[in-house]
Amino acid sequence: MSRFERVRARLRRAYESGREAVRAGRAEAPAVAEDRGVASPVSPGPVAAPSATVVGAQSPASMHNSTASRDDADVPHALRIAAAWSWRLIVIGVVTWALLKIVGTISIVIIPLAVALLLSALLAPAVGWLLRARFPRSLATAVVLVGGLAAVVGTLTLVVNEFIQGVPELSEKSSQGVRQIQNWLKTGPLHLSDSQLDRYIDEGQAWVNGNTEKFTSGALSTATTLAEVLTGAILVLFATFFFLRDGSNIWRFLVRLLPVAARWKVDDAGRASWATLGAYVRATVLVAFIDAVGIGVFLVIFDVPFAFPLAALVFLGAFIPIVGATLSGGVAVLVALVDSGPVTALIILGVVIGVQQVEGHLLQPLIMGRAVAIHPLAVIIGIAAGVVLAGITGALVAVPLIAVLNTAVRRLAARTVPDTPPDAVVVASQAP
Numbered sequence: 001m002s003r004f005e006r007v008r009a010r011l012r013r014a015y016e017s018g019r020e021a022v023r024a025g026r027a028e029a030p031a032v033a034e035d036r037g038v039a040s041p042v043s044p045g046p047v048a049a050p051s052a053t054v055v056g057a058q059s060p061a062s063m064h065n066s067t068a069s070r071d072d073a074d075v076p077h078a079l080r081i082a083a084a085w086s087w088r089l090i091v092i093g094v095v096t097w098a099l100l101k102i103v104g105t106i107s108i109v110i111i112p113l114a115v116a117l118l119l120s121a122l123l124a125p126a127v128g129w130l131l132r133a134r135f136p137r138s139l140a141t142a143v144v145l146v147g148g149l150a151a152v153v154g155t156l157t158l159v160v161n162e163f164i165q166g167v168p169e170l171s172e173k174s175s176q177g178v179r180q181i182q183n184w185l186k187t188g189p190l191h192l193s194d195s196q197l198d199r200y201i202d203e204g205q206a207w208v209n210g211n212t213e214k215f216t217s218g219a220l221s222t223a224t225t226l227a228e229v230l231t232g233a234i235l236v237l238f239a240t241f242f243f244l245r246d247g248s249n250i251w252r253f254l255v256r257l258l259p260v261a262a263r264w265k266v267d268d269a270g271r272a273s274w275a276t277l278g279a280y281v282r283a284t285v286l287v288a289f290i291d292a293v294g295i296g297v298f299l300v301i302f303d304v305p306f307a308f309p310l311a312a313l314v315f316l317g318a319f320i321p322i323v324g325a326t327l328s329g330g331v332a333v334l335v336a337l338v339d340s341g342p343v344t345a346l347i348i349l350g351v352v353i354g355v356q357q358v359e360g361h362l363l364q365p366l367i368m369g370r371a372v373a374i375h376p377l378a379v380i381i382g383i384a385a386g387v388v389l390a391g392i393t394g395a396l397v398a399v400p401l402i403a404v405l406n407t408a409v410r411r412l413a414a415r416t417v418p419d420t421p422p423d424a425v426v427v428a429s430q431a432p
Contacts (some may be wrong), residue, residue: 003091003262049119070203073426085162087175104389108228108231108232110234111232111390111393111397112232112233112235112381112399113235113239114397115393115397116235116236116240116243117277118277118281118396118397119148119240120240120243120244120247120286121274121277121278121280121282122280122281122282123144123148123240123244123277124244124278125278125282126147127140127141127144127244130143137245138245141244142247143240144244145237145240145241148155155312158308159308159309159312162306162309163309167411206424209337220404221287237320238365251267251271252268254327255267255270265325265411265412266412268411269407269408269411269412270408272407272408272411273405273407273411275407276403276404276406276407277400277403277404280399280400282330283321284318287318287359288314288315288316288317288318288319288325289315290359291315291318291325291359292311292312292315292318293311293354294351294355295311295314295332295348295351295352296308296310296314298348298351299332299348302336302340302347302348303340304332304335304336304340304344304348305335305339306335310328310331310332313328313331313332314328314329314332316331320383320395320396324395325352325355325356325359326356329348329352329355329356330352332352333345333348333349333352336348361393373404374399374402374406378402379399379402382398382401382402383395383398383399385398386398390418
């Protein structure tokens with residue numbers, strides 16, 4: 001017998017002797033407990049009679065199930081609940097503040113990735129069509145991305161050219177409009193004198209001069225440099241390309257990083273959120289196009305200058321729900337006021353209000369549907385928070401982010417178990 005086998009035999013004998021000792025101790029425990037009058041798991045029950053009195057024993061403290069000591073039991077229940085909520089809210093607030101600081105620090109990366117996700121959700125159906133037409137995935141992605149980029153560049157070129165051509169005429173009519181307003185202030189119901197007009201103009205100019213530095217510093221703090229813009233644009237293009245081509249693989253990789261028990265739930269919530277984001281982006285593009293066409297047609301009918309740039313502005317503004325199209329429509333009203341007078345401006349104002357009513361009461365519920373329905377108060381708060389945190393980009397991203405989080409939280413909070421994927425292999429373990 002080798003030395004290893006002798007050591008193994010000794011360990012085996014020690015293990016067997018230990019087990020025999022444990023069995024003997026368990027067999028003797030009930031008998032010893034009965035002889036000593038002590039309650040045991042086999043013979044539970046009070047040692048003394050119910051009427052017996054134990055000298056020197058204290059009455060047990062009356063404690064709630066949620067308390068761990070007498071001190072906690074003396075604290076009112078409502079105060080304990082408030083304290084428990086308070087420290088949990090403090091922890092959540094600290095974590096949220098830390099996340100916001102991190103996002104603010106790497107915003108040059110976060111913002112392009114968010115824009116790339118929105119573009120990917122918008123262009124994903126086109127890539128799917130080309131894939132069904134037997135295009136290679138990389139080629140389909142490149143064709144869609146280049147086509148979308150060409151459409152954006154062409155539209156911006158037309159807008160800029162038309163705006164440059166019409167600026168001199170609009171400047172001349174703006175001066176005429178300002179003189180008309182001054183005459184109306186003199187001869188109208190206000191009856192302002194020249195000295196009052198001059199004083200108000202001087203006060204307005206002094207206010208602008210006094211706040212120029214504030215406006216300039218705020219613009220410089222929120223606007224990025226040319227290098228950052230170019231870096232962000234390149235990152236958007238590359239991220240959009242890889243999201244469109246390898247989005248499913250990237251998502252599966254991220255899901256595999258989670259615990260096994262949480263993978264299916266998170267995968268179900270993520271896919272539902274992606275469907276919500278795609279529905280939101282496509283519906284927003286359609287609604288924005290209808291708004292731009294509706295307002296642009298009336299601008300052409302009433303011969304308002306910059307009809308196409310103003311329609312493009314309305315289209316871009318419609319991506320900020322509720323307030324975006326209204327503000328961009330207000331610019332069209334001001335141009336109509338300067339160029340064609342108050343009557344045309346009032347008509348354009350009525351058109352803008354009518355289009356907004358149709359959008360809010362017909363297009364949004366019909367096109368968006370219940371899948372991405374968000375309460376208007378949540379939309380307003382989200383837009384305000386986005387503007388404060390990230391400016392115009394934050395306003396664009398806030399509402400789709402709220403829609404995605406709404407869907408994800410609902411799916412994660414649901415008690416239903418996601419369906420088993422058709423390609424899943426379930427391995428059943430044998431009972432021990």
